[in-house]
Amino acid sequence: MTRASGDGTVGKALQVLEEVAALGRPVRFGEVLAASDFPKPTLYRLIQTLSSQGMLDHDPETNTYTPGTRLVRLAHSAWRQSSLAQVARPHLEALSALTGETIHLAKLDSAQVLYLDKCNAEQPVEMYSDAGKVGPAYCTGVGKAMLAFLPEDEAQSLIEQQSFHRFTDHTLTSAEVLTAELTQIRANGYGFDREEHEPTIICVSVPILSQTLRVLGALSVTSTTQRTNLAGLEQHVGDIQKSAQTIAAEAQRWSFPDQVKQQETRI
Amino acid sequence: MTRASGDGTVGKALQVLEEVAALGRPVRFGEVLAASDFPKPTLYRLIQTLSSQGMLDHDPETNTYTPGTRLVRLAHSAWRQSSLAQVARPHLEALSALTGETIHLAKLDSAQVLYLDKCNAEQPVEMYSDAGKVGPAYCTGVGKAMLAFLPEDEAQSLIEQQSFHRFTDHTLTSAEVLTAELTQIRANGYGFDREEHEPTIICVSVPILSQTLRVLGALSVTSTTQRTNLAGLEQHVGDIQKSAQTIAAEAQRWSFPDQVKQQETRI
DNA sequence: AACTAAGTTTCATTAAATGAAACCTTGGAA
DNA sequence: TTCCAAGGTTTCATTTAATGAAACTTAGTT
Numbered sequence: 001m002t003r004a005s006g007d008g009t010v011g012k013a014l015q016v017l018e019e020v021a022a023l024g025r026p027v028r029f030g031e032v033l034a035a036s037d038f039p040k041p042t043l044y045r046l047i048q049t050l051s052s053q054g055m056l057d058h059d060p061e062t063n064t065y066t067p068g069t070r071l072v073r074l075a076h077s078a079w080r081q082s083s084l085a086q087v088a089r090p091h092l093e094a095l096s097a098l099t100g101e102t103i104h105l106a107k108l109d110s111a112q113v114l115y116l117d118k119c120n121a122e123q124p125v126e127m128y129s130d131a132g133k134v135g136p137a138y139c140t141g142v143g144k145a146m147l148a149f150l151p152e153d154e155a156q157s158l159i160e161q162q163s164f165h166r167f168t169d170h171t172l173t174s175a176e177v178l179t180a181e182l183t184q185i186r187a188n189g190y191g192f193d194r195e196e197h198e199p200t201i202i203c204v205s206v207p208i209l210s211q212t213l214r215v216l217g218a219l220s221v222t223s224t225t226q227r228t229n230l231a232g233l234e235q236h237v238g239d240i241q242k243s244a245q246t247i248a249a250e251a252q253r254w255s256f257p258d259q260v261k262q263q264e265t266r267i
Numbered sequence: 268m269t270r271a272s273g274d275g276t277v278g279k280a281l282q283v284l285e286e287v288a289a290l291g292r293p294v295r296f297g298e299v300l301a302a303s304d305f306p307k308p309t310l311y312r313l314i315q316t317l318s319s320q321g322m323l324d325h326d327p328e329t330n331t332y333t334p335g336t337r338l339v340r341l342a343h344s345a346w347r348q349s350s351l352a353q354v355a356r357p358h359l360e361a362l363s364a365l366t367g368e369t370i371h372l373a374k375l376d377s378a379q380v381l382y383l384d385k386c387n388a389e390q391p392v393e394m395y396s397d398a399g400k401v402g403p404a405y406c407t408g409v410g411k412a413m414l415a416f417l418p419e420d421e422a423q424s425l426i427e428q429q430s431f432h433r434f435t436d437h438t439l440t441s442a443e444v445l446t447a448e449l450t451q452i453r454a455n456g457y458g459f460d461r462e463e464h465e466p467t468i469i470c471v472s473v474p475i476l477s478q479t480l481r482v483l484g485a486l487s488v489t490s491t492t493q494r495t496n497l498a499g500l501e502q503h504v505g506d507i508q509k510s511a512q513t514i515a516a517e518a519q520r521w522s523f524p525d526q527v528k529q530q531e532t533r534i
Numbered sequence: 535a536a537c538t539a540a541g542t543t544t545c546a547t548t549a550a551a552t553g554a555a556a557c558c559t560t561g562g563a564a
Numbered sequence: 565t566t567c568c569a570a571g572g573t574t575t576c577a578t579t580t581a582a583t584g585a586a587a588c589t590t591a592g593t594t
Contacts (some may be wrong), residue, residue: 007315007316007319008276008316008551008580008581009276009277009551009581010276010277010280010313010316010320011316011319013277014320014322017341018341021345022344024344024347024348028571029571029572030570030571030572033571039552039553039554040553040572040573041552041553041574041575044572044573044574045551045552046277048274049275049278050277052274052278053277053278053281054376055281057349061477061479061481061519063571063572066345066348066349067341067342067344067345067348067349068345069345069349069374069381069383070376071341071345072342072345072346072349072381072383072398072399073381073399074284074288074338074342074399075338075339075341075343075345075399076342076398076399076400077291078333078334078335078336078338078339079399080291081292081293081333081334082324082333082336082339109321109336109340110321114336114339114340116336116339131339132339132340132341132342132343132344132346133343134340210328212328214328275549275550275582276550276581276582279582295540296540296541297539297540297541300540306584306585307541307542307584308542308543308544308584308585309582309583309584311542312582312583330541
């Protein structure tokens with residue numbers, strides 16, 4: 001059930017899509033060919049298929065490809081019914097108002113952290129600029145909070161996949177140190193980011209756990225060393241834990257197909 | 268190059284993904300089976316593949332599937348490098364501030380309108396609630412603006428695909444009336460939504476055209492009959508036309524792979 | 535415990551993907 | 565304009581994967 005690199009043709013097609021996305025700009029066939037291991041005609045037809053399916057957009061003027069708008073439409077649907085994001089929204093807003101800080105909602109995507117939402121007291125969210133973003137698990141508050149509450153074997157497997165790149169002086173750069181930290185987080189029920197990913201950026205984070213203690217995601221309150229310190233953030237622990245519990249309960253309820261809500265098509 | 272329903276296995280897999288997304292809630296295998304034409308083992312393996320690829324998320328507790336978070340990550344990338352959305356953002360904000368009204372950015376996705384962004388002067392945008400949303404082309408300002416500036420044959424083909432469902436008393440409900448309206452819009456260079464989709468909701472819209480007059484998207488200023496009227500909206504035409512031109516020029520420049528920007532991974 | 539519905543696997547068959555090579559097509563340069 | 569070369573597209577015999585009827589296993593009843 002883990003991400004396999006090659007499930008038949010579908011896996012290959014998605015790999016191509018990922019490669020185009022990774023290039024981060026409109027690319028020509030030849031550029032994808034150079035960046036990819038597929039033989040020319042195979043890649044050609046995969047790109048044809050993806051384009052014809054709207055998963056890649058083709059600009060006939062520059063003869064370039066970009067990830068397609070069908071993805072945006074599908075992601076809208078994914079986000080909408082990701083029980084977590086849907087249900088968590090009002091809680092993020094409440095927490096943001098209560099703490100005056102930035103609130104993050106994230107979940108695990110393979111060994112990485114995927115941010116689902118962000119709520120900032122001051123400036124309005126720049127749409128899509130944060131949701132969908134990925135980050136490292138070993139040096140972010142939300143990442144560590146989730147790793148700490150995973151079953152031993154799963155956590156171990158994900159820890160092995162971390163890069164342990166040193167972003168700052170405070171980055172935990174080995175599996176051993178991280179594991180010790182995770183034990184601590186598990187004991188406390190919450191964790192910190194002590195400027196481990198970006199200088200001056202600190203946060204306190206809690207996991208969102210289902211009734212069966214499965215890790216659904218994580219919440220964090222982020223601030224800077226100019227504004228506050230770890231002790232200051234620690235005061236919010238009660239609030240975010242309560243929110244995390246409520247979100248988990250609501251998400252669980254939402255998952256059961258008892259209410260068949262019609263999708264809203266108007267804007 | 269138009270959306271084909273079945274390009275091999277990839278097309279089928281995406282069809283399944285679309286079906287799960289359309290159900291709009293966590294679904295079990297059996298439900299997808301009932302909603303789908305695929306034989307049981309085929310559908311089973313397609314769902315397996317999609318899950319293993321992260322395009323579907325599987326909840327082991329309820330044994331249900333939802334569109335996967337990988338979509339959110341890919342869409343982030345798609346949105347980021349959709350030259351239009353990226354480039355248009357500051358212009359939407361400026362227009363919103365200037366007019367005090369809601370600004371929409373949309374593009375065509377097959378015969379439908381896909382909203383890429385929205386900017387509201389008063390309340391901050393609810394993330395993902397609007398971007399990714401689809402709407403009808405024949406009864407929205409942005410839809411008509413785009414149809415009006417399409418090549419004759421393309422427009423004809425898309426007009427034939429419209430449902431012409433009557434949403435309000437003002438909805439244009441036949442290809443003939445719509446075609447006449449489009450001629451008018453083409454002559455004027457801008458169009459209106461006269462409460463055609465939702466009562467009291469009116470807007471003025473312009474296409475975003477490339478230098479070769481290809482339709483890239485559309486912009487609209489939306490308001491209500493309580494706040495203003497068509498004549499009031501018409502005053503904004505000059506501003507949004509200027510923005511549309513600037514956006515087109517910037518998007519075009521952006522499309523040429525001269526600047527290789529590294530993707531930002533921090534949050 | 536017996537039953538039923540839901541989900542999963544098997545395997546011979548069928549269909550699709552593959553890629554080396556050849557073939558177009560487009561945009562420069564002579 | 566003609567030629568050339570790089571980028572893009574098609575062919576076709578071969579390989580590989582997808583297919584689905586039926587059989588099987590599992591989970592959830594009655």
